Amino acid sequence: EIVMTQSPATLSVSPGERATLSCRASQSVSSNLAWYQQKPGQAPRLLIYGASTRATGIPARFSGSGSGTEFTLTISSLQSEDFAVYFCQQYNNWPPFTFGGGTKVEIK
Amino acid sequence: EVQLVESGGGLVQPGGSLRLSCAASGFTFSSYAMNWVRQAPGKGLEWVSSIGGRGNSPYYADSVKGRFTISRDNSNNTLYLQMNSLRADDTAVYFCAKARSAEFFDYWGQGALVTVSS
Numbered sequence: 477e478i479v480m481t482q483s484p485a486t487l488s489v490s491p492g493e494r495a496t497l498s499c500r501a502s503q504s505v506s507s508n509l510a511w512y513q514q515k516p517g518q519a520p521r522l523l524i525y526g527a528s529t530r531a532t533g534i535p536a537r538f539s540g541s542g543s544g545t546e547f548t549l550t551i552s553s554l555q556s557e558d559f560a561v562y563f564c565q566q567y568n569n570w571p572p573f574t575f576g577g578g579t580k581v582e583i584k
Numbered sequence: 585e586v587q588l589v590e591s592g593g594g595l596v597q598p599g600g601s602l603r604l605s606c607a608a609s610g611f612t613f614s615s616y617a618m619n620w621v622r623q624a625p626g627k628g629l630e631w632v633s634s635i636g637g638r639g640n641s642p643y644y645a646d647s648v649k650g651r652f653t654i655s656r657d658n659s660n661n662t663l664y665l666q667m668n669s670l671r672a673d674d675t676a677v678y679f680c681a682k683a684r685s686a687e688f689f690d691y692w693g694q695g696a697l698v699t700v701s702s
Contacts, residue, residue, distance in 0.1 A: 570643075
């Protein structure tokens with residue numbers, strides 16, 4: 477099973493600032509990585525797939541990069557609606573699909 | 585518009601059973617693999633099970649293998665999860681999720697809470 481590790485667990489950022497979230501895989505997942513956003517009491521929402529492709533309707537301030545074992549989600553200028561928890565998920569070797577533990581982006 | 589609506593959650597005693605349903609609309613249901621993903625209170629996401637568009641290729645997480653059964657009714661656009669021998673650590677919100685290309689999840693339901701407690 478591929479273990480996904482996200483860091484940091486919590487990121488405190490001021491509105492308008494840049495946020496950089498990391499996701500590491502225990503072995504290569506090529507570019508088969510997705511990012512999701514989850515707000516309290518809501519279902520996750522797909523942001524990025526293929527490590528860097530934005531899903532339909534996702535603003536351009538969200539970008540993904542990386543391949544192999546190291547991945548990054550960048551939010552270029554945080555808006556109030558972006559404060560949430562973000563999860564990465566690998567789909568290179570499954571079953572099982574595996575998720576990272578999440579990064580909470582909170583208001584500084 | 586894609587919609588996924590789960591139902592069937594509730595309180596059940598340890599060792600009991602429950603069946604979750606997920607009613608799908610807004611897309612050609614039989615063309616897509618479907619999944620169940622759960623989230624224990626205050627925790628992260630855990631993939632539970634997957635099934636192919638034709639009802640083929642069911643897969644399960646080791647934590648539920650032998651206890652849970654995934655199925656689907658393509659004539660009624662509904663996904664199911666039969667959960668038997670429930671344990672306290674099965675307590676979670678269970679989401680159904682549509683697979684975009686069998687591998688990542690582009691639409692999610694709002695979730696159904698399952699609480700296993702005596």
